[in-house]
Amino acid sequence: MTASGFSDHFSGHADDYARYRPDYPKELFGHLSGLSPSRQRAWDCATGNGQAALALAEVFEEVVATDASSRQLEAAAPDPRIRYAVAPAEDSGLPAGSVDLVTVAQALHWFDRLRFWEEARRVLRPRGVIAVWAYDLLRVTEEIDATVLRLYRDVVGAYWPPGRTLVEAGYRKLEFPFEEIEAPPFEMEKSWTLPELVGYLRTWSATRRFVASRREDPIRVVAEDLERAWGDPRAARTVRWDLDLRVGRAGTG
Numbered sequence: 001m002t003a004s005g006f007s008d009h010f011s012g013h014a015d016d017y018a019r020y021r022p023d024y025p026k027e028l029f030g031h032l033s034g035l036s037p038s039r040q041r042a043w044d045c046a047t048g049n050g051q052a053a054l055a056l057a058e059v060f061e062e063v064v065a066t067d068a069s070s071r072q073l074e075a076a077a078p079d080p081r082i083r084y085a086v087a088p089a090e091d092s093g094l095p096a097g098s099v100d101l102v103t104v105a106q107a108l109h110w111f112d113r114l115r116f117w118e119e120a121r122r123v124l125r126p127r128g129v130i131a132v133w134a135y136d137l138l139r140v141t142e143e144i145d146a147t148v149l150r151l152y153r154d155v156v157g158a159y160w161p162p163g164r165t166l167v168e169a170g171y172r173k174l175e176f177p178f179e180e181i182e183a184p185p186f187e188m189e190k191s192w193t194l195p196e197l198v199g200y201l202r203t204w205s206a207t208r209r210f211v212a213s214r215r216e217d218p219i220r221v222v223a224e225d226l227e228r229a230w231g232d233p234r235a236a237r238t239v240r241w242d243l244d245l246r247v248g249r250a251g252t253g
Contacts, residue, residue, distance in 0.1 A: 020199040022135070022188040022241055024052055024105060033059040035129045035181065035247065036100040043099045043123060045089050045116075046107035050076030056103065057081040064099070066092055090115035094123045104132040108171065109163030117177050124250040130178055131248075134167045135188060135241040140197075143229035144237075147222050148201070155218045156206035164206075170244035178248025186243040194226070194233035 029052075033039050042060040044053040046067055053065035057079045066087040067073050073084045087093050089104070089111045102120045104111075120130050137152060139145055166174055192200070198219060201207060210218045219226075227233065 020196065020203050021049070021051065022190050022200075022239070024055055024133075024243070025186050025188060026055060026058070028133075028186050028243070028245070029055045029059050031184065032101055032103070032129060032131050032247070035249075037125055037127050037129075038100050041099045042101040042103065043092060043094060045092065045102060045104045045120075046110070047076065047084070048072050048105075048107070050079075050082065050084070052103055052105040053082050053084075054079060056101075060101070064092075064094060090119050092119055092123060096122050097125050099123050100125055100128050102128070102130040104130075106134050106167075108132045108174075109134065109166040110161075113174065117175075121177075121250055126250065126252045128250045129181075129247065130250070131183075131245065132171060132176075133186075133243050133245040134171055135243055136167055136170070137241075138200075139240045139242075140237050141229065144226065147225045147229055150225075151201065151218065151222045152204075152206075155221050156204065156210045159206040159209040159213065161205060161209075167244075171246055172244075176246055176248055178250060181247040181249060183245040183247045186245060188241045188243060190239045191236045192239050193236055194230045197230075197237075197239065198226075 036042075039060045041062045041064065042056045044050075044056055044063055044065040047053045047065035048067060049072060050065055053063050054077060056063045061081065063082045064085065065076070065082050066085050066089075068086065068088045070086045073086065076084055085093065089107075102124060108116075124130065137145070137148060190196075201219060207218055230237070
């Protein structure tokens with residue numbers, strides 16, 4: 001089941017998405033909870049497999065984690081402080097003025113943003129905080145990065161949904177109708193083998209759309225170069241992503 005009107009790019013591989021996506025740094029959630037008027041309730045919108053919700057549950061008394069896809073929520077880890085619910089970003093079902101923090105991780109570019117901004121303002125308490133973030137291409141070594149970029153741009157580039165351009169711009173080109181708060185830099189990091197990196201590349205929405213359209217695996221185009229650049233496929237390498245974060249505060253009501 002999905003919420004009406006939702007363009008679902010990820011439910012078909014929810015388990016892989018849960019397994020092969022990077023984790024957000026705990027310092028991010030400590031920072032956001034410190035900005036919030038209280039730590040009573042947070043809303044993690046478009047929670048997916050609940051990565052951000054689980055981290056929020058460590059610093060908030062209650063987390064409401066919604067997603068338009070029930071398939072994604074089935075892959076989410078349970079936690080007594082998290083209440084999962086199927087709901088679109090633009091219609092959360094939450095009471096007005098009921099949350100201290102709204103978060104959106106790597107999903108804002110899929111929303112009807114004008115409607116979502118209205119919903120976020122509606123559910124936030126006075127001086128409540130909203131944080132939206134995304135991450136673009138990974139960093140390992142120059143040779144590996146160049147091969148991943150070739151896959152991203154030249155092989156599956158035509159299959160990225162239009163909202164992807166907002167991620168490439170670090171969300172800096174979109175409207176943000178809140179009192180903006182300067183955000184410190186954050187970085188994500190994973191220690192992965194080559195098969196784990198390939199698992200991540202297969203979760204890209206463009207990779208999935210390429211496979212669905214052409215019935216072939218785009219990873220094969222760059223597999224030889226990727227293997228050469230990586231070396232021993234069982235050897236773990238550090239993979240990093242910069243987090244592009246925007247934080248704002250609601251008015252006093």
